[in-house]
Amino acid sequence: MTHSQLTPAQAFDALHGFCAPVLVRQAYLLTGRRALARESVERAFELAWQRWPEVARDRDPGGWVRAATHEYALSPWHRFRRRHRQPEALPGDPAGRALLDALLRLPPPYRRTLLLHDGVGLGVRQIAAETEATTSATANRLRHAREAVTARLPDLAAPSDLHRRLTELAAAETLTPALPPTIRSTGERRDRQWVRTAAVLVTTLTGTTALTLQHAPDHYERPVPQGQAIHGLPPHTVQGPLSEKSRKLHKKLQSHLPHGPQRLTPSTD
Structure with a gap:
């Protein structure tokens, strides 16, 4: 097939x-x-x-x-x-523990670049494309990662030795997906x-959204500015002077006692 x-x-x-x-x-x-x-x-x-x-x-x-x-x-x-x-738990082999510890001390982008180059065997351009980095940044990461690993493990200065040890360290683990x-x-x-x-x-x-549209106002009402006069109210009226007839009635009411039936049934004259 x-x-x-x-x-x-x-x-x-x-x-x-x-x-x-x-x-x-x-x-x-x-x-x-x-x-x-x-x-x-x-x-x-x-x-x-x-x-x-x-x-x-x-x-x-x-x-x-x-x-x-x-x-x-x-x-x-x-x-x-x-x-x-x-x-x-780290690997039982002392050399494996030392190498894994050196790898894990690297920043993640440096660690990934070193693994792809010296472990997988990709070129700098391929690694740059896969990690979405520039070729110059990839080359710098690879150089700094090698320097950091070599400082801790001088016997791995040669890329071929590092590749061999990475392969041995990976193969020593039984991992089944x-x-x-x-x-x-x-x-x-x-x-x-x-x-x-x-x-x-x-x-x-x-x-x-539907609930908001249902209860939202359907037009805009401009707020009344503070301190501005409000128009449209009925004019305020002030009581003027009493007429002659009103004054006589007022005087007559004051001259009678405040209690009695005459207060309940006003006279018509």
Whole structure:
């Protein structure tokens, strides 16, 4: 069966079988944590399966998954996870412990550049493209990383010796990522969860928007500036002088006692 006759699942399984064993060891050299190394590879392949048409058409599908693995492994958010706050046991071999300790002391971009060049064997231009850096920045990272490792381990000054020791350190760890069917099913389940979450968010946002539009004012009312006169009120009237008839009635009312039936039944004369 040729490559063009493979189903998407078969092509994915072939890529996993070819790349996953190597990538999980690379992730271990980048992190020094076995569980995180397996998780990084599994998440990278889950993402590859979710975007399989894009990955399948890529010029280098293995490089695509490698970049996703390295980026997940070196994510700064892992430091906030509880299980990653505790140190993990280093390799039993003293030389391996010394090399891994020297690697983990490097800044993450330097560590990744050194691994890709002296471990994987990529050129500076390829590393710059994969890590989204300039060639000059990549060359500087490689030079500083080699100087830092050589300062701690002088016997690894030659790139060939460093490559050999990196390969031995990675091969000394028995790390097995999840099988392709498990990764595909997990990725599909995550996709469904994301779709449901997105649907709930869209529904909530739509309802909130509709409620806001329902109760929002439909026109603008300019506020009245402070200290300015308000117009449109009836004029304020002042009581004028009493007429002659009113004065006589007022005087007559004052001359009578305040109590009695005559106060309840006014006289008509």
